[in-house]
Amino acid sequence: MTTVTKSASRKLTIARAMAEATAQEMRVDPRVFVMGEDVGPLGGVFGNTRGLFDEFGPERVRDTPISETAFIGAAVGAASDGMRPIVELMFVDFFGVCMDAIYNLMAKNTYFSGGKIPVPMVLMTSTGGGYSDAGQHSQCLYGTFAHLPGMKVVVPSNAYDAKGLMTAAIRDDNPVVFMYHKALQGMGWLGTEKGATVAVPEEAYTVEIGKAAVTREGSDLTLVSLGAGVHHCLRAAQALEAEGFSAEVIDLRSLVPLDRETVRESVAKTGRLVVVDEDYHSYGVSGEIIASVAEHPGCRLRAAPKRVAYPDIPIPFAPTMEQWALPNADKIVAAFHQMLSES
Amino acid sequence: MTTEITVPADLWEGETEGVITAWLVNDGAEVAQGDLVAEVMVEKAQYEIEAPATGRLSIAKEEDEVVSKGTLIATLES
Numbered sequence: 162m163t164t165v166t167k168s169a170s171r172k173l174t175i176a177r178a179m180a181e182a183t184a185q186e187m188r189v190d191p192r193v194f195v196m197g198e199d200v201g202p203l204g205g206v207f208g209n210t211r212g213l214f215d216e217f218g219p220e221r222v223r224d225t226p227i228s229e230t231a232f233i234g235a236a237v238g239a240a241s242d243g244m245r246p247i248v249e250l251m252f253v254d255f256f257g258v259c260m261d262a263i264y265n266l267m268a269k270n271t272y273f274s275g276g277k278i279p280v281p282m283v284l285m286t287s288t289g290g291g292y293s294d295a296g297q298h299s300q301c302l303y304g305t306f307a308h309l310p311g312m313k314v315v316v317p318s319n320a321y322d323a324k325g326l327m328t329a330a331i332r333d334d335n336p337v338v339f340m341y342h343k344a345l346q347g348m349g350w351l352g353t354e355k356g357a358t359v360a361v362p363e364e365a366y367t368v369e370i371g372k373a374a375v376t377r378e379g380s381d382l383t384l385v386s387l388g389a390g391v392h393h394c395l396r397a398a399q400a401l402e403a404e405g406f407s408a409e410v411i412d413l414r415s416l417v418p419l420d421r422e423t424v425r426e427s428v429a430k431t432g433r434l435v436v437v438d439e440d441y442h443s444y445g446v447s448g449e450i451i452a453s454v455a456e457h458p459g460c461r462l463r464a465a466p467k468r469v470a471y472p473d474i475p476i477p478f479a480p481t482m483e484q485w486a487l488p489n490a491d492k493i494v495a496a497f498h499q500m501l502s503e504s
Numbered sequence: 505m506t507t508e509i510t511v512p513a514d515l516w517e518g519e520t521e522g523v524i525t526a527w528l529v530n531d532g533a534e535v536a537q538g539d540l541v542a543e544v545m546v547e548k549a550q551y552e553i554e555a556p557a558t559g560r561l562s563i564a565k566e567e568d569e570v571v572s573k574g575t576l577i578a579t580l581e582s
Contacts, residue, residue: 170533174526174543208550349525349545353568358526 173361174347176208178320182327197249229259240282250286268311289342296475304445307416314416318391325368342388371418379409386437397493432463442470464504507557509578522546
């Protein structure tokens with residue numbers, strides 16, 4: 162494998178950052194291994210296990226048959242027996258065939274055993290659309306996983322956070338669901354988001370699970386998002402700056418635990434809130450963020466909050482219809498304009 | 505001395521065009537010979553481009569730009 166440049170300006174895609182974090186933990190901890198579909202010689206269809214098979218071999222980087230129930234169930238067993246598996250559910254949309262392994266076994270066994278049997282595993286899974294892969298390959302389902310207690314849930318927006326969150330997830334004694342957005346992976350056919358490929362230190366480090374990041378400071382409006390939505394927010398903030406408005410952008414990074422404090426502090430300063438989420442509009446992350454602000458006794462909103470989320474429809478296949486449905490910077494700017502006209 | 509970074513003729517089979525999907529070093533950075541500097545995607549397969557020499561990188565083809573074998577994508581000044 163080619164070595165990535167050692168200069169301080171070395172950048173990684175999220176795909177490479179995930180693989181590097183995994184490799185570094187595998188080098189120091191023999192309990193860590195990887196399982197999933199096409200994670201071996203192919204290096205993962207989204208590039209996030211590239212190089213691992215060559216370095217660690219088929220014993221620790223295991224290609225599985227297409228039976229998510231079997232290999233996620235096997236990972237729960239391995240984790241319960243002292244290993245630290247990383248398993249991949251290739252598309253989060255496939256959760257339907259293996260939710261018993263994920264939710265009745267992985268998430269709950271620690272509770273069922275009175276804490277005697279921890280389940281230290283990472284379930285990594287791809288999210289998001291935008292490249293016409295239709296309704297069973299394009300969902301985010303952040304709210305679905307964050308809603309169900311027993312699992313930590315993280316969603317990186319850039320390669321620095323991806324490496325740090327992956328390292329933290331592998332070292333965590335709880336099950337962690339690591340949801341990575343396909344458009345941020347640095348794989349061209351899934352869309353290219355330049356802002357996700359950033360400078361990443363070579364040494365291992367962690368990003369604390371449960372801490373949001375203030376990605377851009379501002380005083381007139383708080384934009385809250387996660388994953389690919391953070392980049393839409395940054396573009397919207399730039400457009401609003403040209404109009405004379407100062408938008409703060411918060412990257413949640415983690416849905417469970419959720420850093421409500423950072424969101425509340427920002428809204429206390431700006432008084433205005435727009436939540437941007439590529440997951441479905443109803444019963445999801447956007448509603449939870451707004452409720453977390455509104456229910457706090459210190460809440461001082463100057464305008465009714467807004468959300469720019471995915472309409473409550475299955476993801477369309479037709480490119481024009483899919484692009485119509487996705488969140489983008491123009492929709493965020495429009496939501497803010499409407500907010501001003503209403504208040 | 506200026507060294508050109510071009511898309512190697514043997515990077516992939518055939519004459520299909522590719523797209524630069526990522527620069528893994530900033531424009532203007534110092535890189536060493538053999539460092540991985542860019543990724544090119546051809547029909548869903550990703551290929552790596554290494555620095556052929558040590559020097560200061562000047563990017564000529566940005567991300568999302570279409571490239572063929574032999575296309576000049578950057579230069580190195582040493």
